[in-house]
Amino acid sequence: MAARRGRGAAARRRKAARRRSAAAAIVATAVLLTALRPEVRPYLLAAALLAAAGAGGWWLWRKDRLTREQDRRWRQADRISAGRRTLAEVDAMTGTEFEELVAQLCRRDGCTEVRRVGGSHDNGADVVGRLPDGRSMVIQCKRYTPSSTIASREMRDT
Missing domain, CATH: 1.10.287 (Helix Hairpins)
Incomplete structure (x- = not known):
């Protein structure tokens, strides 16, 4: 001082x-x-x-x-x-907020035309956009509680 x-x-x-x-x-x-x-x-x-x-x-x-x-x-x-978000902040988010966070992270990393689709009849797509190299991307967001585990079939089938 x-x-x-x-x-x-x-x-x-x-x-x-x-x-x-x-x-x-x-x-x-x-x-x-x-x-x-x-x-x-x-x-x-x-x-x-x-x-x-x-x-x-x-x-x-x-x-x-x-x-x-x-x-x-x-x-x-x-x-x-x-x-930067803490895990506690991410865990406290609603599903829509979590999808918006994922979309923001995609934009930050250089993806373009990123938009949150979400909702019913979206065929599992929550965020869509284009990768920096021009390829299309589709993201399905899964948010589980911290105490639950993710089954291997969830990782494999989605």
Whole structure:
């Protein structure tokens, strides 16, 4: 915790130093504008405006880069959290929720045209779609309670 405070304090000191140097540059420019001959003032003013525009552009570029990085990290964390479920959460799902989870996992893994069919008269198909290589896929979801075992014929016949 102490190291964290130290880094924040150092960042604040660096930021304050940058502000002081920017203020000094502005004061120096104002002094030069008033002290120099009138013929030089427009060129000095143009140089100061170009420097300000460059600094503003750099600040915008940096802000955009930091925002994009934060967004990338957030999206990555969101993708990871969306795909992770505990077994207790899966066990607590209804049949429809479980089929939706299976469909989401298929989409995450690159399948296209994935949709949950489910319901009566579906001929056993709960999720249909296309594999990443273009082949069709049909998934029949089976969700059993944690205490029950799955018979070998269920695995073999479905």
